[in-house]
Amino acid sequence: MPFQKLKPQVLSIIESKNLSVDHRLTEVCELLEKNIPYYDWVGFYFKNGDKNELKLRAFAGEPTDHLIIPFGKGICGQVAVTNKNFVVPDVKAQDNYIACSIYVKAEIVVPLFVNGENIGQIDIDSHTADPFSKEDELFLEFVNEEIAKILG
């Protein structure tokens, strides 16, 4: 598991003040998608202004039609409401799920907090069944905590 090796690379991207925040978010998505074999799509959704919906801000992987997700809808929309990590080992077992690609078997969504407020999330889709462990949750929490420092 390359998480310990990836952490300094994540920090280096986040601290690249010469890049825009959106560019840094995209580079973090690309780093994770390229280096973790079962991360097939990686994206950041954020609350869209004062609307109760999420908007896709950065991603790596195939483009998705789901640029806007209402709060409560799908795995992402549920995390916007519950403020809790959501690990889905088998997307077929979920009723409230928005399919992005027929190849996706599993998904993990981890909320991103700024000053204690859930303002967005990192979303990973996997083509591998049941691939996520506690290590993934801890790593993605680390990524979000570091990104929170440049959002504000």
Ligand code: SME
């Ligand atoms: N599957 C997500 C929708 C976003 S895509 O994975 C990119 C969901 O159920 O919220």
